[in-house]
Amino acid sequence: MSIKNPASHPRTTQSVSIGDFTFESGEKLTQVELAYERSGPTDAPIVLICHALTGNQTAVGSKDEPGWWAGLIGNGCPIDTNRYQVITFNVLGGCHGSTGPASINPETGKVFRQSFPKVTIRDMVHAQYKALHRLGITEVYAIAGGSLGGMQTYEWGLLYPDFMEQLFILAATPYLSDYGIAFNHIGARAIQDDPSFKNGNYLSNEDLQGFEIARMTGMVTYRSSTLFEKRFDRSPSEKTSYEIQSYLDYQGDKIKERFDANSYLYLLEAMNNHDIGRDRNGWQNAASKYKAHVHTFSFEHDLLYPDELIRQFSVYPKKGSHHQISTDYGHDGFLVEFDHWGKWIEQKLKSL
Template sequence: MASVSIGSLVLESGEILENVELAYERCGKNGAPVVLVCHALTGDQFAVGTAENPGWWAGLAGPGKAVDTNKFQVITFNVLGGCSGSTGPLSINPHTGTPYRAAFPAITIRDMVNAEYAALKELGITGLAAVIGGSLGGMKTLEWGRSYPEFTKAIFPLAVTPAYSDFGVAFNFIAIQSIINDPKFNGGDYGDAAELKGFEVARMAGMVTYRSGGMFNERFRRSTRGEIFEVESYLAYQGQKLAKRFDANSYVALLQAMNTHDVSEARLEVEVFSLSYTHDLLYPSEGMVPWLKCQPNASWEIVDTQFGHDGFLVEFEKWDHHISKKLNSLPIPQLMQ
């Protein structure tokens, strides 16, 4: 697993996080324009992956894809506060010699972006062709446009709004309360996240918001397996699956970061191309388009889908051409030859 050390990072809170490392994936040929991909809440750095193990965005980024690794380098970091190799609650606190766990300091979306900016500098990257991401990754993408407009030609925020909706904050509250009130959570000093039923319930609550009600109804049709509804079995499986691969303290830290991010009043000095998705319960287009209309250089499309918020992870044939067209139109010398 590739990682880069950036030393100490001063957080927005004023706290100093020491010995920060970010795990990353880097694909494409050296010297090509760089596209930074930002993953969502429970994603990781493996956006492109390999032929044997395709990444979570292999349908969009890779050889011959909309984000073409024959033309661009693609770099993806596991977020600060994550649990796939980057500094987070599972990391060793240098002052105690034990994992931070719930003592990991509160972080923000801006902290994540600041860490990645430092990491890119360490990797010798002096500028980006674009930043692209959806959901939490879309929040980071917006923050890149606010904090470092001179560092990137354009940003592509997908399935996101300038600030998280009250509906989204409400579900995050349910998730956080479910986790921290699990008796085995033990103030964050639990043995194994897979033992936390509250973590499973938190994931179930999130899964309900990621797709439209119509899609749930069409997929499950009140079908049962014995005395269990298929939709109940599906949610239970998703909860168990995440609890086995993700850290609950990281989950809480990232949810809290999502809640506090807000660029509503920002006017970005960078080109913005945004996609929203119909039936997105968490980041509806009506929360994004008015803000885009106030930006000096923004354009957007609304993708019609029953997948709702998950639209940015599927049905690439419906919308990847928008990304490809805009990306290849950027004023980058290597693309204009």
């Protein structure tokens, strides 16, 4: 779907202070802030968007710099910013304006780095709940997210079951599989074992070749072999032997420019520990507790979040639906081809 002038509706980017915050671990921080993007009419029903691992609060963006879900969200798009107000937070533990490992500890005056408290998906949701209340918002119409954002969406429906009417969970399972944890472990070790990492006290992301390897590993799992073969077809490269190698090198370099390695590690660990069944007598029991309409979406060739497990979950909520999307993109299907599947979200939003 083409982007239909996303700058034609009101849009602000700010930060909100939520004051003191207590993590699931029991650790406490003062002066916690969350950065956010807010688009659409201020009196319209609210759709809360949750971002993925290396995403941020810029889901809509501007005409000159479209956000990561521009085309799905915007003027005349499936999540229409003429019809809905859309809010996206940078997660707690993130590195795009929200309090995280790259932030200054107000008590020491130094960067938190690895002294930042362990973050869970539930911590992220609790922080956003506090932020919304600080903004005067006591309910939303719908919540949507993919991958790490989908994990947050799962938890929103259980932690605050009366806060929303609809949940849209894309490319995320009720718990992260051993397969997913395995790839996260490879990425984490690549960063941590880099001599320049220095236990999180690195001078610059640019020094971390291990961060490049972590990102390249991730990219292989986010896309399908079918897509790689169609796109690259063993094409030779001037810089390396093959274009696929140049592509992965580019992705490795790019991540260092826009993301903090410590934050990346914290969010990987949060993903590893994602399990809606934790302290709830198993995920099946938890899945039966949703009050909102739960709409799940799986994407063909997704290695990390397979259709089978998402489909198993989808039969437990009392109200909801499941859609499997045919795509060559694999896991990253939730970030592209909105004209193929965005209609399902548009229809469900209008159905209540």
